[in-house]
Amino acid sequence: MSNDSGSGGVQSVDRAISVLEILSRRGEAGVSEVAAEIDVHKSTAFRLLGALEARGLVEQAEDRGKYRLGFGIIRLAGGVSTQMDIIQRARPVCHRLAEEIGETVNIAVLRSTYAVNLDQVRGPSAVTAYNWVGQITPLHATSSGKVLLAHLDDQERARLLSEVTLDGLTARTIIDVDALEKQLAEARQAGFAFCLEELEDGLNTMAAPIRAYHGEVVAAVSASGPAYRFSLERIQEFAPLLIGGADEISRRLGYAG
Amino acid sequence: MSNDSGSGGVQSVDRAISVLEILSRRGEAGVSEVAAEIDVHKSTAFRLLGALEARGLVEQAEDRGKYRLGFGIIRLAGGVSTQMDIIQRARPVCHRLAEEIGETVNIAVLRSTYAVNLDQVRGPSAVTAYNWVGQITPLHATSSGKVLLAHLDDQERARLLSEVTLDGLTARTIIDVDALEKQLAEARQAGFAFCLEELEDGLNTMAAPIRAYHGEVVAAVSASGPAYRFSLERIQEFAPLLIGGADEISRRLGYAG
DNA sequence: GCACCGTGTTTCACTAGATGCAACATGAGA
DNA sequence: TCTCATGTTGCATCTAGTGAAACACGGTGC
Numbered sequence: 001m002s003n004d005s006g007s008g009g010v011q012s013v014d015r016a017i018s019v020l021e022i023l024s025r026r027g028e029a030g031v032s033e034v035a036a037e038i039d040v041h042k043s044t045a046f047r048l049l050g051a052l053e054a055r056g057l058v059e060q061a062e063d064r065g066k067y068r069l070g071f072g073i074i075r076l077a078g079g080v081s082t083q084m085d086i087i088q089r090a091r092p093v094c095h096r097l098a099e100e101i102g103e104t105v106n107i108a109v110l111r112s113t114y115a116v117n118l119d120q121v122r123g124p125s126a127v128t129a130y131n132w133v134g135q136i137t138p139l140h141a142t143s144s145g146k147v148l149l150a151h152l153d154d155q156e157r158a159r160l161l162s163e164v165t166l167d168g169l170t171a172r173t174i175i176d177v178d179a180l181e182k183q184l185a186e187a188r189q190a191g192f193a194f195c196l197e198e199l200e201d202g203l204n205t206m207a208a209p210i211r212a213y214h215g216e217v218v219a220a221v222s223a224s225g226p227a228y229r230f231s232l233e234r235i236q237e238f239a240p241l242l243i244g245g246a247d248e249i250s251r252r253l254g255y256a257g
Numbered sequence: 258m259s260n261d262s263g264s265g266g267v268q269s270v271d272r273a274i275s276v277l278e279i280l281s282r283r284g285e286a287g288v289s290e291v292a293a294e295i296d297v298h299k300s301t302a303f304r305l306l307g308a309l310e311a312r313g314l315v316e317q318a319e320d321r322g323k324y325r326l327g328f329g330i331i332r333l334a335g336g337v338s339t340q341m342d343i344i345q346r347a348r349p350v351c352h353r354l355a356e357e358i359g360e361t362v363n364i365a366v367l368r369s370t371y372a373v374n375l376d377q378v379r380g381p382s383a384v385t386a387y388n389w390v391g392q393i394t395p396l397h398a399t400s401s402g403k404v405l406l407a408h409l410d411d412q413e414r415a416r417l418l419s420e421v422t423l424d425g426l427t428a429r430t431i432i433d434v435d436a437l438e439k440q441l442a443e444a445r446q447a448g449f450a451f452c453l454e455e456l457e458d459g460l461n462t463m464a465a466p467i468r469a470y471h472g473e474v475v476a477a478v479s480a481s482g483p484a485y486r487f488s489l490e491r492i493q494e495f496a497p498l499l500i501g502g503a504d505e506i507s508r509r510l511g512y513a514g
Numbered sequence: 515g516c517a518c519c520g521t522g523t524t525t526c527a528c529t530a531g532a533t534g535c536a537a538c539a540t541g542a543g544a
Numbered sequence: 545t546c547t548c549a550t551g552t553t554g555c556a557t558c559t560a561g562t563g564a565a566a567c568a569c570g571g572t573g574c
Contacts, residue, residue, distance in 0.1 A: 010308040011531065012269040012561070017312045017329075024333045031522055041563045046523065051267040055274045059368070065522090069333065071373050072274075074390065076281045076326065077334035088378070092352050111316065116328050121345075133331065268560065269532065288551055298534045303552065322551090 015040065016048050020057060020069065028061060028068040086219050087119040089252040090210070094121040094221065097245045101238050103225035106132055107210070108144035109218065110152075113164045115145040118219070127226050137199065140166045140180055141173050143207035144220035146193035150184040151209050151217035157184075173198045191243045194235050197227055204230040206239065208246035213254040221246050272297065273305050277314060277326065285318060285325040343476050344376040346509040347467070351378040351478065354502045358495050360482035363389055364467070365401035366475065367409075370421045372402040375476070384483050394456065397423045397437055398430050400464035401477035403450035407441040408466050408474035414441075430455045448500045451492050454484055461487040463496065465503035470511040478503050 018038045022029055029037075035045035049067050052058040056072030086107060094105045103123040108115040114136040139145030139160070149157055166175040174180045187193035194206040207222035223242055224230070275295045279286055286294075292302035306324055309315040313329030343364060351362045360380040365372040371393040396402030396417070406414055423432040431437050444450035451463040464479035480499055481487070 009311055010269050010273070010304055012267050013273040013305065013308040014312065016267065016270040016273065017309075017314065020333050032520080042522075043524080043564085044562060047267055047561080048270065050523095051270040052274075054266055055271065057274065071368065071393070073330070073334050074375065075392075076277050077330050088348075091348050095349050111328070118328075118331070136328075289549080299551075300535080300553080301533060304532080307552095 012048070015044075016052060019045070019048050019052060020073070023058060023067060023069045028066040030066050034067070086210070086249075086253065090219075090221065090249045091119065091121070093245050093249050093252070094119065097121075097221070097223065097242065098123045100241055101223045103223045103230055106144065106222045106224065108137070108142075108148070108207075108220050108222065110139075110148040111136070113139065113160055115139055115142055115148055115220070117144075123223075123225070125225070125229070138167065138169070139164060140175075141169050141195065141199040142222075143193045143195045143205040143224075144222045146180075146184060146187055146195065147207045147209050147220040147222075148217065149180075150187040150193060169199055170197055170201050172196060190239070192239050192246075194232070196232060202227050204232075204235065206235045206242060208239075208243045209250075210246050210253065211250040211255040213256075215255060218253070221249060269305070272301075273309060276302070276305050276309060277330070280315060280324060280326045285323040287323050291324070343467070343506075343510065347476075347478065347506045348376065348378070350502045350506050350509075351376065354378075354478070354480065354499065355380045357498055358480045360480045360487055363401065363479050363481065365394070365399075365405070365464075365477050365479065367396075367405040368393070370396065370417055372396055372399055372405055372477070374401075380480075380482070382482070382486070395424065395426070396421060397432075398426050398452065398456040399479075400450045400452045400462040400481075401479045403437075403441060403444055403452065404464040404466050404477040404479075405474065406437075407444040407450060426456055427454055427458050429453060447496070449496050449503075451489070453489060459484050461489075461492065463492045463499060465496075465500045466507075467503050467510065468507040468512040470513075472512060475510070476506075478506060 015038055019034055022034055022037050026033075031046050031049060032042050034049065035042040038045065040048075049058055053060065053067070053070070056070045056075070058067050058072075059070040060067050086109070090107050094107065098105045098121040101123065102125045104126045105121045105123065106117050107119040108117045110116075115138075116136050117132040120131060120133050137145060139149050149160065152160065161177055161180070166177065166180065167173065168175045174183065183193070192206055192208040194204070196204050199205075203224060204227045205222050205224035207220040209217040210219040210221055212218045221242065223238065225234075272295055276291055279291055279294050283290075288303050288306060289299050291306065292299040295302065297305075306315055310317065310324070310327070313327045313332070315324050315329075316327040317324050343366070347364050351364065355362045355378040358380065359382045361383045362378045362380065363374050364376040365374045367373075372395070373393050374389040377390050394402060396406050406417065409417065418434055418437070423434065423437065424430065425432045431440065440450070449463055449465040451461070453461050456462070460481060461484045462479050462481035464477040466474040467476040467478055469475045478499065480495065482491075
């Protein structure tokens with residue numbers, strides 16, 4: 001009953017996390033469902049659920065019934081404090097931006113060599129219901145990633161760019177470092193970055209930097225929409241709005257510049 | 258090396274959850290810190306962290322350094338979908354209410370025999386920085402709890418009231434079922450409930466019901482402040498604001514009443 | 515009303531996986 | 545350069561985690 005956890009993982013912990021992911025995806029599930037999904041005996045699944053339940057990470061909807069995620073997860077998530085703080089302060093502005101721009105708005109931060117989406121407000125005209133929260137996206141092919149890269153100090157950016165592979169995700173993805181650096185310089189100059197079908201065909205985005213107390217860029221706020229509607233002209237048109245929104249979020253984080 | 262996990266739990270899973278809780282509390286911690294805290298060998302702690310890291314629940318701040326919670330936690334929390342949906346839709350209204358009322362605003366739902374706080378917006382005049390998110394509070398001694406109780410059907414409420422112990426938490430806590438039922442009837446009538454130093458000395462709160470599509474009460478929004486400032490007079494004064502805010506949140510959840 | 519089925523739950527013998535130990539690698543500080 | 549503390553790795557040991565078997569329970573069909 002070996003589970004492919006590769007590099008000396010802890011199988012039980014892996015399994016328990018799989019259980020949590022199943023419940024996150026499905027909303028709720030029973031012992032037998034979970035057992036089937038992670039390919040263990042139902043008594044094993046029962047014990048794993050029991051261990052998670054004891055710590056509040058799952059709860060049973062009613063006696064002898066389905067399980068779902070518990071508030072222990074929310075409590076744990078509350079510990080991701082800086083990000084939650086950014087989300088809490090940014091959220092009202094994101095709502096307004098989503099209304100004004102009419103497209104979906106996201107907040108992303110830099111983690112390792114990726115942009116990670118922390119929060120999302122869907123625009124009224126949003127075509128897709130895709131939820132980016134928690135997803136990681138490549139730095140070179142997203143407007144948030146470009147913003148985050150653009151505002152690193154030169155050394156750190158060079159280090160990062162030497163680590164990432166500039167994958168060509170569409171025909172328009174910028175895969176040349178010099179061309180990317182040039183765009184980043186333009187983004188610093190203009191105060192925002194954009195991506196035209198560089199991550200996915202048909203998807204355009206724009207992003208602006210969110211600064212913290214001392215002016216350091218800690219996140220990016222972006223708007224995204226379908227290319228047929230969210231054209232470069234529209235992006236230029238909305239840039240002041242987005243930059244203004246980013247500035248407001250920055251002020252809420254204590255930035256006085 | 259037995260860990261007191263009592264009823265046939267899964268020790269490794271227990272330990273892994275303890276690791277997550279440590280990181281949630283402290284923001285970040287190293288291998289040796291974690292090992293000392295959960296009383297295992299540092300190689301064990303290292304493996305537990307590795308297992309969590311492999312699944313994205315923790316990440317290392319930099320190579321060979323401190324660990325912190327990863328976005329896998331946020332991704333998991335995103336699966337608690339109904340609650341997150343309520344939070345997302347309620348948040349802008351809560352911000353406004355916090356500004357207008359000047360006190361801290363919370364959203365709570367009913368779980369088992371408790372009120373569970375899902376979200377919190379601190380008011381500009383907030384005295385305490387206490388974070389209620391994820392905390393459970395007794396139904397009889399909180400305004401949110403009273404709202405949630407008040408809007409259960411009679412049978413369900415009777416069942417719940419037979420299960421809970423009406424602990425006297427302060428000298429003012431209502432511990433008589435009949436007196437509580439009377440207050441709940443008044444809360445249904447008035448459209449809001451309040452608590453005057455019933456949970457903690459010096460703490461007053463008020464709450465109003467949040468309804469979903471069919472009118473069923475799915476959450477409560479509350480405001481809380483120090484008794485010396487948030488007096489019954491102030492509560493009565495702000496009641497229309499809070500009720501209005503609760504109604505707006507309800508409309509955002511699809512309630513047409 | 516009874517039998518069957520599927521699910522959840524419990525107990526226990528066995529072994530696979532989790533453990534600590536020892537050693538090594540690394541970086542910071544004296 | 546040396547020392548110290550931390551992080552990381554490999555491996556032998558042994559115990560915690562496992563599946564099998566059995567039981568409890570509720571729903572469904574006859």
